[in-house]
Amino acid sequence: MKSKQTTIKDIAREIGVSPSTVSRALNDHPAINSATKVRIKAKAKELKYEPNIVALSLKNRSTKTIGVVVPELIHFFFSSVISGIEEVAYDNGYTVMICQSKESYDKEVKDVMALLAHRVDGLLISQAKEILNNEHYDEIQRRGVPLVFFDRMPSGVKAPSIIIDDASAAKEATQHLIDRGCQSIMHLGNNLEMPISKARVDGYRQALLDSGMQLDEDMIVDCPTSIQNDSYAKVLSLLEGGAKFDGLFASNDLLAIGAIKALKQFGLSIPQDVAVVGFSNWNFCDMVDPPLSSVNQPGTEMGRQAMKRLLRMITEDEENANDVMMLDTALIVRKSSSL
Amino acid sequence: MKSKQTTIKDIAREIGVSPSTVSRALNDHPAINSATKVRIKAKAKELKYEPNIVALSLKNRSTKTIGVVVPELIHFFFSSVISGIEEVAYDNGYTVMICQSKESYDKEVKDVMALLAHRVDGLLISQAKEILNNEHYDEIQRRGVPLVFFDRMPSGVKAPSIIIDDASAAKEATQHLIDRGCQSIMHLGNNLEMPISKARVDGYRQALLDSGMQLDEDMIVDCPTSIQNDSYAKVLSLLEGGAKFDGLFASNDLLAIGAIKALKQFGLSIPQDVAVVGFSNWNFCDMVDPPLSSVNQPGTEMGRQAMKRLLRMITEDEENANDVMMLDTALIVRKSSSL
């Protein structure tokens, strides 16, 4: 089956030279007769020769492949990140192997081990929600494989990361609601165990404090599943329980949309009665009704930067560092929070 | 850097046996002393040995890797397909290498060649919108690499495909509008050059014919970019030009959403004045206002079936076939087309 792939030997045999001569010709080695070089190249093209990357990888001890582990591919944000990663990777002669942890710790470990077995030259990871320990990250580093985290980084691992400033982005979003005149702002968190969720809560808190507003812990609601049904149910029951608020900052867009559904159903109008802001700026934000204000995360740029940082580690063979690059977010204001 | 990866030789040296003995122990070869086997396995675990898949691939002439080329990862449908592919691949000991053609012919060719250079054991492809020729597909087959298409298949290539019945799905959607009482139905196509788009137009036509309705070619509008802005602009200008219709079937959800925006802006209400149905059942269909009726494409299942079909080709080493598996779609009726 696989026998139809042309090798360097096939060319050598046809032309009547040794395989090493062919190798030299194909790689434009200086020490080679230009006439034979031309003949060899012509024959290579004729036979549609393509170097066997597997053999090259073995020889060079480098696969020119990097491994990526994301929580979920269907999330618009993560697919954007991947586009950025691929862009830079391809430009530098690397290919990308993508795995989805599906937010599971076990899957993440399995993915990492598989990527390691494939001898990827580096790893780009965004941590799953389910966090048990950091042993697999340690193992990556023990093997001397470069590692960079993006968006969701663990604590206690000495590796570079590219993230956004979740706290300040959340603060900006909350401040926007305050500026708009909101007196009582609810926050819908997603899985408050996660570092990035905590950071967003902190930002929310800080904005309230800075404006001298009351901080009511009951106004911070966790929706662990991140599905809009979750926030829909929670918000509806809160409203039915008599909760009053005129602003809502959700730590992701799906939660915001679930909440909007509940608010509408309860007879409230948006943004007049309640102004709403989401997080991530998913592609559907301007399709929903009303269009949803949201914090834009620069996914593609994050992917580019993460890949660039990884390349530096690979090529410069540098010591483990743990620098953190924070990318700018931008609050995109739409009708859900402005008239 | 890469030197920290344990090899079979390291274990051999530490234990004082030959590499072949280690290999046998690790692979549970029958001809081996069980005592040394235990010692070797213990040492392997201690040293966190992991077989070098690159070396194995070279030896076995099989990478246990399959290549996937999709038009765009950010499309909900394609990410679903990939989940299905990965699921079956992993269960069978394969890993997956994903490329995005970004709808470009050149990129698709580059991706295919890169995957081929990586010596993937098989290829799963969904064709880009931009179609120039089939040479790269021929090259795949010339090399004896198994190939299966999914969703978007080319014509004239002898390879199996897993698709949906676009014509009958489109017919069902159109019929639904007719049943609902629509007298004049517009169709928004996406890039009518594409086979699947043509099939959807055919289905639309067939439904009208079967119901004895008038077929007005002006009611078939191409929106090549598939972006909602495109359909928004087109529909708005049609309305302003005096076009009348009370039903709209769009060949993808984005187009439907753009159209809805135009309709609303023109003061029409949905579904009272115009009933709308989309295609693909993106995750945002129940988030928009009104929730969008749409044809559900079984993405994950398509991925599973495509991967299964490919596995059969790989393991059974069968002749090139060109069987087509059609997966069932289901029209999901929401408020945009029902009261």
Add this chain to the structure above:
DNA sequence: TTGTATGCGTTATCAA
């Protein structure tokens, strides 16, 4: 300028 030998990590074959 070209050919030969060697090794990357692994396993199958043959010999011991």
Add this chain to the structure above:
DNA sequence: TTGATAACGCATACAA
């Protein structure tokens, strides 16, 4: 039961 050898495809140090 174990070890030595060769081979997968390629690049390179060395010899010619």
